[in-house]
Amino acid sequence: GTVLCDECVSTGFFLTRAPLSTSKVTDKDSADPQSPAPGAGLSPSTLGFAVSAQDTFKCPDDYGFYPHSVSCDKYFKCDNGVAELKTCGNGLAFDASDPKYLTENCDYLHNTDCGDRAKLEPPITAPHCPRLYGIFADEAKCDTFWNCWNGEASRYQCSPGLAYDREARVCMWADQVPECKTEEVANGFVCPAAGELSNVGSFSRHAHPEDCRKYYICTEGVARELGCPIGTVFKIGDTDGSGNCEDPEDVPGCEDYYGDLDLKTIRKSELLAGLQSNGQSRNAPAPKSAASKPRPQASPRPAPQQPRPSDDSA
Template structure:
């Protein structure tokens, strides 16, 4: 998921007696020569120095100089305008405005607006990439610790899963009937079955597929009293699949322990 916003100009009036600017025209908005978060507003040829909100920068891409717009720093090409106001931080916000990664959870990021932080979490198996500023597969994000990838699940060693097709195998989530892991070249990624189905462990090690809950022993009541037929019909018409339902939104049962069936690696405890 990419998180970009069209941002209205948030402006803080500022004056500096040591600086002066001669307006090229009667009206317009012109970038400061060294500061990326400052600009000049010209009205009737009178120049006023303005400063964007902390964490925003002046967007100087309008070659007609008629647009007054401050945007997130990562969206603005500052060029040689390298100076910025000192950061003003609040909890989870390095600056008052911006999108910032969580310091402890690599799948969490914060959208900060005037110092107020809103928490966002990537879908299962994904992590927030600090450079691209989008959610990507967790194993492709350098800052994500190994134990955080796929919730701590570790793929079996090469040759350990006899039923695997080459370097590809599927493994049940130890707690959630709907979730499962795919191992590819030793890298684990977490997936979820379409709503209305759960993951059924296959007859061979490292195999399985999404099936109706009534066909998976121990997961029959995973969706509780939800009307699965109506949900499937509405999603089919909409052409989408819903995100996994949170445990407090339905009566969900943990995945049962299989006796005499294929073994599953245990998750790593942090």
């Protein structure tokens, strides 16, 4: 199963500077896609653990939470003037931004300004997790990243055409992410050469060779993969490099793309949720009936393209 979202910002993981669209995909070492993410109901602020205190620390006030002088993932909890040294979960750091020192908050390392508190506990690793807590890029696929919570990894995948940017921590256009190999950008689709298509300027659209709902746009020779809103499929236009998203019944060979799904209900719920904008929807999973049905090749494709890589599971 897949959980869909265009702006995964409710968890505070992202600042959206590009079209952000991700799918949560689960496997044996991932959370149930319909259940909360690992650690749901807990905030990083609850993840401080008491340790034996060798440090000498005098509480400035009877009650408060104070940063360690050299360790970013350690802090002191003062209760009735008695100091207790605590350590955040592995991959978290103490947020000392509260000027009154009344907030106990362990946050992700990339969200925390450690300043001169550069020391950290050694990493504790788990599959796909360099530390027990954090958001990490996949080791092999540039469109995939992992949300690790106490060593439990949940896999997320950017929408078609996007890839995970390790620095910005958002899904960006794949051609803008340095880690993406050439064959991973738009699945290796190659835009037509300049002047190859008639009556086409710097922008053109091209059908996906396998999926009725997907298509490619070419802008100044750069290919990007997009998808039609749920309930529609891509229809090749009358002129080269053109096309639009239309009802499946109007696209020969794609009439049964959605199988027995109730499209009226889907469209209504999607509209109510505000998912459709500018003719593009969230990255919803293709129905099972569509997976085994290649797009019909009604006419020769004008744009050259490379073989589509196999979609092996992570």
